[in-house]
């Protein structure tokens with residue numbers, strides 16, 4: 001079998017090949033029976049990986065569906081309440097407005113008539129003179145038109161509140177409608193006014209709006225207002241948190257501030273909402289859009305605000321929502337929205353509830 005070319009068998013290539021062959025045969029004798037088991041195990045592993053991927057997708061879809069349900073339930077409950085108040089305010093407001101308009105010329109006529117009497121009545125009785133002094137007639141005649149003007153201003157303010165309530169609580173249709181983003185932001189600020197005002201712990205929060213020249217955009221206005229609400233409410237929480245340990249006077253020196261800027265960006269609009277609150281570290285920043293993530297106390301935070309905001313902006317409007325933040329300096333949330341999104345609510349419904 002061996003030609004005997006090499007004197008030392010160890011260096012002979014034929015002997016080497018034979019040894020290798022022998023070793024493989026030996027290994028295969030043990031491996032061959034195991035092969036079907038290995039293949040089955042690999043198949044089972046692949047099936048488990050596929051299943052867990054499917055479960056992950058299902059879980060994500062479930063979370064999104066839950067967010068959508070909470071959001072629409074919350075929006076519709078709040079929307080019903082707010083639009084109900086706005087609606088109830090409208091009738092008495094109309095009545096007040098009509099009455100003021102009617103009273104103005106009537107009062108002017110009565111004043112003029114009284115003045116004519118005063119001029120033509122040369123011999124006034126003591127009773128008339130005393131009574132005029134008692135009621136301070138001159139002052140009252142001067143003051144009455146001012147009282148009417150104040151009533152008109154107050155009515156005007158109430159009318160604005162009523163309009164803002166209706167803007168804020170606009171019930172969304174299942175198609176997008178043209179909407180003035182600035183009206184949405186203003187109406188949200190009005191709803192949050194009680195939280196922005198000064199209180200015994202801090203001066204009022206300065207809100208600076210720097211609005212660009214924006215066209216109306218096609219969107220779901222009620223949902224966008226919900227996003228503004230969630231982001232501004234978070235900014236107020238962050239500012240309140242940053243005030244911990246500071247006196248009223250110290251906060252006055254470096255006032256709490258929320259700056260809202262809008263501008264055109266490529267084929268869409270950009271809305272930036274920045275606060276000079278406590279900011280956040282990298283770890284928190286990475287999780288803020290996660291479902292149920294909150295750093296707030298139980299009962300104060302739900303961890304749903306920004307998850308819902310992202311769903312509305314990105315899934316329902318095809319836009320973008322991102323954050324930049326520096327600890328102890330502040331946070332900026334930026335929304336970029338297309339002028340007209342191509343996402344239709346019907347396709348979303350199919351996606352979430354398939």
Ligand SMILES: Nc1ncnc2c1ncn2[C@@H]1O[C@H](COP(=O)(O)OP(=O)(O)O)[C@@H](O)[C@H]1O
Pocket residue numbers: 230234235238275277278279280284288293294295296300301302303304305306307330331
């Ligand atoms: N403007 C902000 N400044 C600092 N942290 C913020 C700000 N906005 C959001 N966060 C952080 O993101 C978390 C998640 O916010 P959100 O989803 O609205 O839930 P929640 O407000 O209920 O906690 C907050 O708990 C907070 O830690």
Ligand SMILES: [Mg+2]
Pocket residue numbers: 230233234304305306
């Ligand atoms: Mg929140």
